[in-house]
Amino acid sequence: MADYKIRAAARRAERDANIPKEYLVDLSKVGIDPLPLEELPLPAHRLAPHKPEPTKHYKDEDVTGVARTLLSIEDQAITEAPLEKLVRLLASGELSSVRATEAYLRRAVLAHQLTNCCTDFFSDLALKRAAECDAYLKEKGRTMGPLHGVPVSLKDQFHIAGTNCTMGYVGWIGKVSKEHSVITECILRAGGVPYVRTNVPQTLMRCETHNAIFGRTVNGFNRSFTSGGSSGGEGALVGMHGSPLGLGTDIGGSVRVPSAFNGLWGMRPSMHRIPYEGSANSMLGQESVSSVIGPLTHSLEGVVTFMRAVLGERPWEMDPILVPMPFNEEAYQLKDLQMMKASSSRPSSLEEEDKGEGEGKVKLCFAIEWNDGLVHPHPPILRALRETKEKLQAAGHTMIDWKPYDHGRALDIIDRIYAADGGEDVKRAALEGEEPLMFNLMQNGSERPHLSTYESWQLNKEKSQYRKEYLDHWQSTVNQTGTGRPVDAIIAPVSNWASCPHDTNDNVSYTTQWNLLDRPCVVFPVGFVDPEKDPKVPMEGEAFQVLPGGLDQEYWDRYDPERWAGLPICLQVVGKRLQDEELLGIARVIKEAGASFK
Amino acid sequence: MADYKIRAAARRAERDANIPKEYLVDLSKVGIDPLPLEELPLPAHRLAPHKPEPTKHYKDEDVTGVARTLLSIEDQAITEAPLEKLVRLLASGELSSVRATEAYLRRAVLAHQLTNCCTDFFSDLALKRAAECDAYLKEKGRTMGPLHGVPVSLKDQFHIAGTNCTMGYVGWIGKVSKEHSVITECILRAGGVPYVRTNVPQTLMRCETHNAIFGRTVNGFNRSFTSGGSSGGEGALVGMHGSPLGLGTDIGGSVRVPSAFNGLWGMRPSMHRIPYEGSANSMLGQESVSSVIGPLTHSLEGVVTFMRAVLGERPWEMDPILVPMPFNEEAYQLKDLQMMKASSSRPSSLEEEDKGEGEGKVKLCFAIEWNDGLVHPHPPILRALRETKEKLQAAGHTMIDWKPYDHGRALDIIDRIYAADGGEDVKRAALEGEEPLMFNLMQNGSERPHLSTYESWQLNKEKSQYRKEYLDHWQSTVNQTGTGRPVDAIIAPVSNWASCPHDTNDNVSYTTQWNLLDRPCVVFPVGFVDPEKDPKVPMEGEAFQVLPGGLDQEYWDRYDPERWAGLPICLQVVGKRLQDEELLGIARVIKEAGASFK
CATH class of the missing domain: 3.90.1300.10 (Amidase signature (AS) domain)
Incomplete structure (x- = not known):
């Protein structure tokens, strides 16, 4: 051994x-049965999107x-x-x-x-x-x-x-x-x-x-x-x-x-x-x-x-x-949103801060991210988005569709940031214990480059440019919301599936997006996969087109309502950077609208 | 040409x-006289601490x-x-x-x-x-x-x-x-x-x-x-x-x-x-x-x-x-300091926030950084520190001596961060205009290395480690201040001199320190160099020792009261990271104590 x-x-x-x-x-x-001890596959890779080889060690x-x-x-x-x-x-x-x-x-x-x-x-x-x-x-x-x-x-x-x-x-x-x-x-x-x-x-x-x-x-x-x-x-x-x-x-x-x-x-x-x-x-x-x-x-x-x-x-x-x-207790109570008419208006002075009180509950505008432009969520996730939309609408909030802004570019940038050292850090750590390394050291068919400091600065510039464009994109929704503010939060999938068989969880685009932008996110449980409510349908049947990137159809096809049955379904709500308390207050609005069962 | x-x-x-x-x-x-047009020296270096060659183009x-x-x-x-x-x-x-x-x-x-x-x-x-x-x-x-x-x-x-x-x-x-x-x-x-x-x-x-x-x-x-x-x-x-x-x-x-x-x-x-x-x-x-x-x-x-x-x-x-x-208007009014007894105590609840009001002006504890452990300030700067200390003391504030914490290490770390790309960025910019580059590309006698991304991550770790140690150092003053809080701010030189002849401003240790730590700083004017009040004295006469590093004596010796006469003298007050408004409130306390003439 x-x-x-x-x-x-x-x-x-x-x-x-x-x-x-x-x-x-x-x-x-x-x-x-007791669980088997499953050794690391060798050689091991982090991502193998086109040839998932799920382990056979477990029962459903x-x-x-x-x-x-x-x-x-x-x-x-x-x-x-x-x-x-x-x-x-x-x-x-x-x-x-x-x-x-x-x-x-x-x-x-x-x-x-x-x-x-x-x-x-x-x-x-x-x-x-x-x-x-x-x-x-x-x-x-x-x-x-x-x-x-x-x-x-x-x-x-x-x-x-x-x-x-x-x-x-x-x-x-x-x-x-x-x-x-x-x-x-x-x-x-x-x-x-x-x-x-x-x-x-x-x-x-x-x-x-x-x-x-x-x-x-x-x-x-x-x-x-x-x-x-x-x-x-x-x-x-x-x-x-x-x-x-x-x-x-x-x-x-x-x-x-x-x-x-x-x-x-x-x-x-x-x-x-x-x-x-x-x-x-x-x-x-x-x-x-x-x-x-x-x-x-x-x-x-x-x-x-x-x-x-x-x-x-x-x-x-x-x-x-x-x-x-x-x-920030006031932000958690959404006082800032009650106070703020529009992002472009001059902020209220201290004296004006209390005006929002007594006006009743604040009406929000949510955007629904139906997909990220790369991969469609499976039917249970789409149902969760629909149900959440309906409940928030019934509670009086405005719902608009989120236009994903070049999420493929975001995924590419963050992937290069993660491995800007060509995997040097993780290679050293694995070497220290002389164990096999489970990390994708390949990129587009060749070994990942170890960037120079100057190159990593250029990568940071790509990141900053994307962040700025995304912020402008968010702020530009002020004309669609009817609240005088840009959209208050986005409701989005956490993943394109509710979960998946071992070693096939190879799409992370729905989460890394918000790390790159440093947006706070709250995950909330919506329900469970139900084969009757979430049947397998052909993609065209849902009246949408296969998304570019080459993975959408394959990921969609993996769905099997019977195997997925009973798995929990969650979504995430995405807020504004460093305004975590406001996001928690918005999550409470979602909960109070009955969109979560917990 | x-x-x-x-x-x-x-x-x-x-x-x-x-x-x-x-x-x-x-x-x-x-x-x-009209000013001459002075071309860039060629070859040019950013730092030449041991052989300053002041330009002869100007009159005092x-x-x-x-x-x-x-x-x-x-x-x-x-x-x-x-x-x-x-x-x-x-x-x-x-x-x-x-x-x-x-x-x-x-x-x-x-x-x-x-x-x-x-x-x-x-x-x-x-x-x-x-x-x-x-x-x-x-x-x-x-x-x-x-x-x-x-x-x-x-x-x-x-x-x-x-x-x-x-x-x-x-x-x-x-x-x-x-x-x-x-x-x-x-x-x-x-x-x-x-x-x-x-x-x-x-x-x-x-x-x-x-x-x-x-x-x-x-x-x-x-x-x-x-x-x-x-x-x-x-x-x-x-x-x-x-x-x-x-x-x-x-x-x-x-x-x-x-x-x-x-x-x-x-x-x-x-x-x-x-x-x-x-x-x-x-x-x-x-x-x-x-x-x-x-x-x-x-x-x-x-x-x-x-x-x-x-x-x-x-x-x-x-x-x-x-x-x-x-x-943050409340922080500018120093309400947080009035409220906060000790850093280790549980923060007051919202209900308790107003207790500080009506208690009169808050008493602060300042530390004076007499020197940074690398280079002594010239006599005019030392006088400014003394006078500021006296005025704040007279206004009822507690004054302690700041112990600089390994500022040489800070200077070394930030110098390597600035040039982690081996000067690639500035070289490219100078090359674009085919002009001579005025940047010190040498370090300890050899060309600056262009770090790999992994190496620059290790450098960030050095920075983070230093920041953590410095924060602990700051917090540990809680036992010396008598306020129940760590020191509220440090009063420090901005430079070891009031200004200096062209091309000899080669010590930046008093400023880069706070960039590395990301501390807000407010510069305030104290007075003007006066040859009578600020005579040239031998270093021993001030009852202090030449500091290690090899530059202290040389920098000290450059001082010439007659040439320096009439130059403004300023100091800086250094606060807590991202608590800029509190620092401005503290600067107001300094001003109200009469420590600035403006």
């Missing part, structure tokens, strides 16, 4: 040894119902409470943190047995911390902070001092973290209880989850489908209610895709709001398009709770790259 | 032809008083009104924009004859625009905006559609701008009247001002001294009261050094507040340390007027890189 496999097996055994034995279940009693099976058979009613109730309810129960002392942590540990172990989502279990640390939370509340009569006693799961990029964060790289096995990441510190200060870490793809630069140490994470709604990536461990864990709040990262869809593929609320905040300082990452020093930390959870209020909690810790005093913006 | 010199002469002649003839004066009547003469002899009392009164007063006069209609523009055009021509500060005169455009402003006010009874009718001078990086912005490069002669820069657009929307453009050094990467087209700009307080750079045309023009508001840019001191060398208030805002979109620049696409636009003017209120005016135009709707932060 290759040395890297031996080292990987040892690290895996270490993880397994830390699983609390009392929580392990015998899956054979419920007729579920939904394991989300297993908890109902194997867990107590109380454990189910605790672990199915949305975050904001959990926070209330813990803050009031009605539920102890130790009890909550036990319940979540138990359910995380079950989720892990069913989907292989975790890389670390910190049950001792977590229960000790939970007991401290309980004692604090009892003694002082107040909470430690807005996440008092809440178990929080962390993607395998976030350091906890004294533990080994590998990020799926064999070469990082045994490197013990000296300090917490700043985000860990913020979670602790806010009263949270880190208790597990979750799986990632090698390099992080993939929207599936598979690495040489921990193997593949699968989707609980259909184990032959991917849970997405790169925060796919979080997606599967939270999707299976094994965590009330998961922290992922997103440089091209890595929070949003796992949120969408597991039926969750999730958010990609704007760059430089949530502290990344001191976290592990691929391609550190690449500042052109930065990865951002975002939450995966079961409710919009959960997303808001996370943002308020972290921003309440004044993280800009710990991470120098952050914008020093506290959570 | 080389082709580039012919082209340069033609472009210069074009500028000269646009000087309104009626404003030209015969300098021989006041005994002043102060020409700031010439206007008193040659201009009418009314023209003097108009052009010596601080910006906020000019704004009031124009807004009330007491002074017409046409009259103000004529006065400033006349004084700009004089300043130009004396210092060679301008690259373009737009008198027709400006007078037409001024007449429009006047008509608007008369018809509508209100102003166009907060800069209604105010003449504004622009550094030769800001496009005006239909004109030729060369940025000092011969290769750019004749390229007509198709669109305004976004900053030009903002100035116009705010009611401003662009009327001249001002000189820059070739490449912009130098704190003096000299290029092959327009030659050298000199300092009006002593024409054998530099007006600084790269916004040295603005510095000289505004210093000579030829403009009420000059717009410069700063990537390493280029607003602050000319502000300081000409006795002005000036500001380097944080990155991504003021729109740079659509402006000419060197090294476009270099995003690691960005150049920022900032004002040079005669009063703090002038700086505030500029910031309010531009941010009031919602520039983030025109420039996608900007942080969407309107001017």
